[in-house]
Amino acid sequence: MRWARAIVMALILCGGLAWLQCGQVVGQTNSNTSTSLGAAGDERWQKEFDELCSRTQDAMSYSQEQLAALVQRCDALMPQLEKLDETRKKVYLKRLKTCRGLYAYVLESKKSEKN
């Protein structure tokens, strides 16, 4: 009987350990998933960022509506950049503000030309 009890106890302990390890693995899996989700999010904002800031050379050729849309898109992207880690937030926000600033500037100049 004693042996049987010892075996049962050992099994319970092993089971507990296995469960704990499993939990850790699941945790790791979850964190991996969140990382990969973060990477997907990264790709999305990065793509939008590149798309927005690749047009500054042509800013003067855009219509007022197009410029206003670009400014709006910049404004929409900003909250996403606010969620980045400190350094990336600082760098990309500054860069995006530079692009947004130009579109707003050209828009203002076009409006004043019209008036």
Next chain:
Amino acid sequence: MLTCWNPRKARRIERRLAPLKIACLVLLTANFTGAGQIYLPKPPPEPPDYGKVILRADCTPAGKAVVFDHWLHRSKFTCRVCHVDVGFAMQANGTGIRAQSNREGFHCGACHDGSRVFEGKALFAAACSEEKSGQECDRCHSAGKKDARKYEYKEFTAKFPKGVYGVDWEVAENSGAIKPADFVEGISVRKAEMKGREDFGMKKEFSFVTPVGFSHQKHTVWNGCELCHPEIFPTAKKETVQYSMLLNIEGRYCGACHGKVAFPLNNCHKCHEGAPLWAAS
């Protein structure tokens, strides 16, 4: 109570006020001279020191400030690459560069990551830490250190065409002596080729100067549009901003670059055709 005019008393008061009058006169003269001094651009430092940017005099742990040679980097890259794509501010210490941000691959670390190859050479890593100190850190944290830096102005610019104040960068580029890169893989955003912007003249304010002929073309080649607008030149509405040399000398408008890293404001004829050099020596 009635009082009557007392010449003796009046003279006594006048005598007492004399030092005050002299003090006022001295102050007024000093103020006038001072204003003149502020209005006229001071002669720039010697070419090797012109555009030398001292960063983070308070930096730790080394306690040694970073000496950034603007002349070295401008010979390799357009202004836009560093001030737009990398995101460096236009004022010294305005970016908030940290060893951490360099290690993460931003700011200086965007290029200086230890693996990026430029002109056939791997760029050293700008990633110092408390544990890692010594010669590698001294490449940048070189204030007050002799022989810490790899490039010296005199040797580096020996073959570049010279102007009144050191290298004439415009001629250097036109002659092919330098070929500043406008795109850095992994940092810059791919853009369409810049369409030349029209040059324009600016109205003169005084009869003794010639009007400024501003070359939009030259400036956009190096800066793109977004480096100058709207941060430095904030409005497109004509005649809403009164540009003046005083504001330039204060570091605004043209003075954001000229007088700091681009040709000095003393080089009057570069903008005002036919104008003499002011205080060249």
